[in-house]
Amino acid sequence: KQEVTQIPAALSVPEGENLVLNCSFTDSAIYNLQWFRQDPGKGLTSLLLIQSSQREQTSGRLNASLDKSSGRSTLYIAASQPGDSATYLCAVRSGGGSEKLVFGKGTKLTVNP
Amino acid sequence: NAGVTQTPKFRILKIGQSMTLQCTQDMNHNYMYWYRQDPGMGLKLIYYSVGAGITDKGEVPNGYNVSRSTTEDFPLRLELAAPSQTSVYFCASSYSNSPAYEQYFGPGTRLTVT
Numbered sequence: 001k002q003e004v005t006q007i008p009a010a011l012s013v014p015e016g017e018n019l020v021l022n023c024s025f026t027d028s029a030i031y032n033l034q035w036f037r038q039d040p041g042k043g044l045t046s047l048l049l050i051q052s053s054q055r056e057q058t059s060g061r062l063n064a065s066l067d068k069s070s071g072r073s074t075l076y077i078a079a080s081q082p083g084d085s086a087t088y089l090c091a092v093r094s095g096g097g098s099e100k101l102v103f104g105k106g107t108k109l110t111v112n113p
Numbered sequence: 114n115a116g117v118t119q120t121p122k123f124r125i126l127k128i129g130q131s132m133t134l135q136c137t138q139d140m141n142h143n144y145m146y147w148y149r150q151d152p153g154m155g156l157k158l159i160y161y162s163v164g165a166g167i168t169d170k171g172e173v174p175n176g177y178n179v180s181r182s183t184t185e186d187f188p189l190r191l192e193l194a195a196p197s198q199t200s201v202y203f204c205a206s207s208y209s210n211s212p213a214y215e216q217y218f219g220p221g222t223r224l225t226v227t
Binding site for chain 2: 004031032034036041042043044045046049089091093099100101103104105106
């Protein structure tokens with residue numbers, strides 16, 4: 001059974017700092033991995049999706065990497081801003097034609113002005 | 114293009130009552146999903162559908178029912194509500210012909226059962 005873990009559970013940083021959020025998964029036979037952002041009381045917004053054949057994806061100040069063999073992904077946020085404050089969720093879609101996403105519990109990020 | 118919409122946004126139910134959470138998508142996605150999110154937890158899959166007339170159980174289906182009569186709509190039915198069903202419910206959709214199967218989420222329904 002696929003399990004997804006996100007460390008740390010919460011992170012507080014000063015504005016301008018570069019930071020890394022971690023995601024690990026137990027079964028390396030994945031189809032893709034998706035990073036989401038969730039603002040309080042809101043739905044999920046997809047940030048980046050990495051296919052199993054890819055090593056990384058970039059969007060603006062965000063960079064997500066994937067190491068399937070070690071069961072890890074990282075989300076790198078450059079030059080953090082207070083507007084980046086949110087909960088970041090990692091989700092894995094397993095291979096073998098599964099349609100299901102397995103989510104981690106998320107990392108709550110606070111960027112202080 | 115509204116994406117995925119959910120109604121209602123908030124609801125309070127008494128124990129034993131029933132209700133239907135509505136979900137509609139206008140992106141012509143064939144896959145649709147229902148998740149629940151408890152405080153401090155990730156999302157857990159309740160039910161999903163790969164097309165009209167086809168549904169299947171996810172990780173936590175007990176106490177819920179779904180139907181998929183059209184491509185656009187995927188309602189979630191709660192029968193005999195229990196306090197354990199207090200949660201935030203998210204509907205999502207994706208397109209199987211897209212290589213990524215990227216899922217798009219609605220804004221959620223916050224349900225309290227007292």
